[in-house]
Amino acid sequence: MDRGLVFNIQRYSVHDGGGIRTLIFLKGCPLRCPWCSNPESRKKVEPTTWKKNGKTEQIGEWCSSNELLDEVLKDEIFYRTSGGGVTLSGGEVLMQTEFASEFLKELKGLGIPTAIETTGCFPVERIEKLAPYVDQVLFDLKIMGHSEAKRVIGVDPEMVTKNFDYLLTQKQIQVVPRIPLIPEYTTNETNIQRLIHFLTVRRLEEVHLLPFHQYGSSKYDYLGWEYPMKKVQTLKQAEVDEIKELFERAGILANIDGLE
Ligand code: SF4
Known part of the structure; x- marks a missing residue:
């Protein structure tokens, strides 16, 4: 595929890679994460519209x-000068695997460091296509209980695990696990313990935690969709610290990072 559908470009970012x-x-x-802060990216790879301040705007440009x-x-x-580069995010990058791999290959050819953000929810063959052109993968881990993950966000945890493990075997790729801290969904004790177990059996010593925020809320209004997390409070600093400590007690350095 020689064209990709892009819905946003953010320059001068100091997060994400x-x-x-x-x-x-x-x-x-x-996926259908109830907390999604980029709901305009969801569903198909085709342009969509929303109504912002009375004006209809197109989302997505080929x-x-x-x-x-x-x-x-x-x-x-x-x-x-900063050791930065280009990060492909989404949505889910693997929805446009062909275009993403072509683009990443060009960047690599120019010596520009590359990263992708992914939830790893596709057959491993798609990740394999991108892998030769990626320096860093920011890999989201969310709900670890199998039936809950399928029911709430539409993720197959076995597929996620397979992709994650495949990437860990790729010596040229740095895998950065990232966990959105979402009240009611990812921060309950069982889920945190499952996440810690997932990381410790793989001898991973660092994780990035992304506390929940409400920044995407107005986008649901533009789209005319109901935002299921509207009334959910952001975590208090003490709650974030407590979760951080659980990881660190297990020997995993936890960085409080950007935004999900
Ligand atoms: S994976 Fe990311 S873009 Fe997709 S629904 Fe979840 S939060 Fe939104």
Whole structure:
């Protein structure tokens, strides 16, 4: 596929991969996380619309790999001086595997560090396609109970585990596990213990925690969708610290990071 559907480009980001980065958000995600802060990215890889301040706006623009490359190269100097690069986010990057791998290959060819964010919810063959062109994978781990994960967010945890383990065997890739801290969903004690177990059996010593926020709330209004997390309070600092400590007691350094 020579064109990708992009719904946002965020420049000068200092989250999501290290150094100064450009984040490219690819449209399409098969999951249905109730806390999603990019609901406009969800469902199919096709443009959609929302109504913002009385105006209808299109979400998603098809662009070629070269057009996107021209855009990110404007900030090449920042990548070189800060150790940054380009991160593909979403949505779910694996919804546009062909385009993403083509684009990442071009970046690698130019010596620009690459990262992707993924939930790993696709057959491992898709990850294999991207793997040669990726330096870092920011891998989201969410609900670890099998039936709950399937019911709430539409994830197959076995597939997630398979992809995660495949990436760990790729020596050239740094895998960064990231956990959104979502009250009622990921922060209950059972889930945290399952996450700790998942990481410790793989001898991973670092995790990034992303506390829940309400920043995506207005997007649901633009889309005319109901936001299921509207009344959910953000976590108090003490609650975040408590979770951080649980990981650190298990020997896993927990960084409180960007936003989910
Ligand atoms: S995986 Fe990310 S983009 Fe997809 S529904 Fe969940 S939070 Fe939203």
